[in-house]
Amino acid sequence: MKTYLVTGGSGFIGSNFVRQMLQNDTNCHIVNLDKLTYAGNPANLVDIEMDERYSFVHGDICDTDVVRQIFHQHKPQIIINFAAETHVDRSIGSPDDFIKTDVFGVFTLLEASKEFGVDLFLQISTDEVYGSIAEGSFCEGDPLLPSSPYSASKAGGDRLAYSYYVTYNLPVIITRASNNYGPFQYPEKLISLFVTNALEDRDLPVYGDGKNVRDWLYVSDHCSAVHFIIENGKLGEVYNVGGGNELQNIHITHQILEQLGKSADLIKFVEDRKGHDLRYSLDCSKLNQLGWMPEHSFDEALAETIHWYQSNEAWWAPIKSGEFKEYYKSHYNMAYEGE
Ligand SMILES: NC(=O)c1ccc[n+]([C@@H]2O[C@H](COP(=O)([O-])OP(=O)(O)OC[C@H]3O[C@@H](n4cnc5c(N)ncnc54)[C@H](O)[C@@H]3O)[C@@H](O)[C@H]2O)c1
Incomplete structure (x- = not known):
């Protein structure tokens, strides 16, 4: 063992x-x-x-x-x-x-x-x-x-x-x-935050012009x-x-809203993060040649992830009512509770 x-x-x-x-x-x-x-x-x-x-x-x-x-x-x-x-x-x-x-x-x-x-x-x-x-x-x-x-x-x-x-x-x-991205991600990162905010009909705070690329x-x-x-x-x-899915933040934002049937009016462009890196990109050929490849397509796994947050409000709602709320208000300078 x-x-x-x-x-x-x-x-x-x-x-x-x-x-x-x-x-x-x-x-x-x-x-x-x-x-x-x-x-x-x-x-x-x-x-x-x-x-x-x-x-x-x-x-x-x-x-x-x-x-x-x-x-x-x-x-x-x-x-x-x-x-x-x-x-x-x-x-x-x-x-x-x-x-x-x-x-x-x-x-x-x-x-x-x-x-x-x-x-x-x-x-x-x-x-x-x-x-x-x-x-x-x-x-x-x-x-x-x-x-x-x-x-x-x-x-x-x-x-x-x-x-x-x-x-x-x-x-x-x-x-x-x-x-x-996936289940159990603290709802401060892009996908977990935007999915849960959209489920609550709150604004989605997109940094800068939303064109930053992540894999x-x-x-x-x-x-x-x-x-x-x-x-x-x-x-x-x-x-x-890497997952082999390089996408702009704004693309993912629209994809989340579309899957949840929510309006693009929820998008709110906010002041860019200080020192915000524009693009990350990995060459993963070393690991791929060793024999590992990702199994999930982005579209399917994002759909599964959104579904998980829809079905597990009991997991994220208590988090979003605690320490997170103060952090969110001060960080985005945005009201959190319909204020
Ligand atoms: N999330 C991503 O997209 C991502 C991507 C690449 C690498 N990573 C790396 O993967 C690791 C896990 O990331 P995550 O997203 O799950 O992070 P997370 O913030 O969700 O979890 C971090 C965990 O570490 C614990 N922790 C923090 N400080 C500690 C300490 N001093 N002693 C013991 N425990 C402590 C926290 O309680 C928490 O359970 C990190 O090292 C991160 O840098 C994350």
């Missing part, structure tokens, strides 16, 4: 990964270390919390004592670090926690992995570390030019993990994925890529993970 330490397993991608892992591998034990920040939600894993192959530890990846205690007690062989502060907009307002978790937290996990020994340390990085690209696509060897405190701190964690491979021979692999990756495809890389990835390597 393999023991996995999954950090940030109560967040969006982490919770999808934990569920998928337990479905695919009957002979595993997963320890989920999560601080339960505003983005971490025990409700994301309520269906599996009694599974005897699953353990939850409420704690901070920056806390050396907690991390060492987990390594001592559970002796995980595979570490998958999803834990991070992840929202670019929040990183612009208050970068502190991004530096702590996305750099120092990675350091704490790497140190414990070095001390106790592991078979694999998988650092979940992001396409945002490359920065914006006007034409063409980034390959894994291209220089990093992050432009937000979020992407800069992720680049720090990404390169720190690599340095432990080179310097200490720690078995590290790094993945850089594009924008994810969209369905979360279950991201999880299957992580699983594939654990099995087949080469130590010391970086793998880009």
Whole structure:
């Protein structure tokens, strides 16, 4: 039996990964270390919390004592670090926690992995570390030019993990994925925010002219890529993970409104994000040649995602009535409750 330490397993991608892992591998034990920040939600894993192959530890990846205690007690062989502060907009307002978790937290996990020994340390990085690209696509060897405190701190964690491979021979692999969407995404990111706002007949705040391009990756495809890389990835390597769906934000906005039968009048163009990267694009041929391809088309997976938010208001409505509401009002300078 393999023991996995999954950090940030109560967040969006982490919770999808934990569920998928337990479905695919009957002979595993997963320890989920999560601080339960505003983005971490025990409700994301309520269906599996009694599974005897699953353990939850409420704690901070920056806390050396907690991390060492987990390594001592559970002796995980595979570490998958999803834990991070992840929202670019929040990183612009208050970068502190991004530096702590996305750099120092990675350091704490790497140190414990070095001390106790592991078979694999998988650092979940992001396409945002490359920065914006006007034409063409980034390959894994291209220089990093992050432009937000979020992407800069992720680049720090990404390169720190690599340095432990080179310097200490720690078995590290790094993945850089594009924008994810799907069930259980905190409703502050483009698709989860716009779908839930549209369901509530609220305005959809589109930055600038809406022409920013992102590559969209369905979360279950991201999880299957992580699983594939654990099995087949080469130590010391970086793998880009993309969905092959480059789309403008405004295109997705219209697609959401059309599927929900809502008026385009809900679109509200707002002042652009500071330092807003125009386009992200990944060359994923390295991972594709190794044998992994995404399985979902954007249109089908977006339709499934919209359907999930329609059917799971009980999951997102409490979130949108709490901390989120204050953040939203101050960030977009927009009334939230029909004010
Ligand atoms: N969402 C995307 O589009 C995307 C794309 C590429 C890469 N990534 C990366 O994937 C990972 C997961 O992203 P997500 O969208 O699921 O994030 P998320 O914000 O939904 O979840 C992050 C989780 O980490 C936990 N966490 C935060 N700080 C912590 C700390 N100090 N100690 C322990 N737990 C902590 C939170 O409680 C939460 O459960 C991140 O590393 C992110 O950079 C995300």
